[in-house]
Amino acid sequence: MTNLQSFLLLTSKCRLSGKVRGKKHPSGSECDNRYHPDDTPVVALSTGWFHSGSRCFNNITIRAKGRSVVAMVVDECDSSVGCDAEHDYQSPCANNIVVASRAVWKALGVSREDWGGLDITWSDA
Known part of the structure; x- marks a missing residue:
């Protein structure tokens, strides 16, 4: 099991993402084309x-x-394209990003005003 240094995000630079957080979005998550509620601990890598x-x-x-x-991994945070209609105007992700639902932030004990960026480590469970 390898721990990977990473950075946890809640929002993108171009516009808020709806793919992981359960808001309306032209398409669902990459893994199952479904929306995942904010109270479920899910991530995009x-x-x-x-x-x-x-x-x-x-x-x-x-x-x-x-x-x-x-x-649970349910989506991709695309590191190669973005900021266009096809990608919901989300900026391309850096190559060390985990985008998390609010349930993840709450479980880590991060106060709401600090949601948005956090250094983390992660490993396959």
Whole structure:
């Protein structure tokens, strides 16, 4: 089990994402084309870690601030394209990004005003 240094995000730079957080979006998540509610611990991984969908529905353990949470991979945060209509005007992700639902932030004990960016480690659960 390898721990990967990463950065946890809630929002994108171009516009809020709806894919993982359950808001209206032209398409659902990459893994199942469905919406996932905000109260469910789910994540999107950067393109390289998403690995063409091989991590779909796998759980990862995210660690930060002395806590950990298990979340299911349901989407990709595309590291190669973005900021266009096809990608819901989301900016391309860096190659070390985990985009998380609000349930993940709450489980890590991050106060709401600090949601948006956090250094983490994660591993396959």
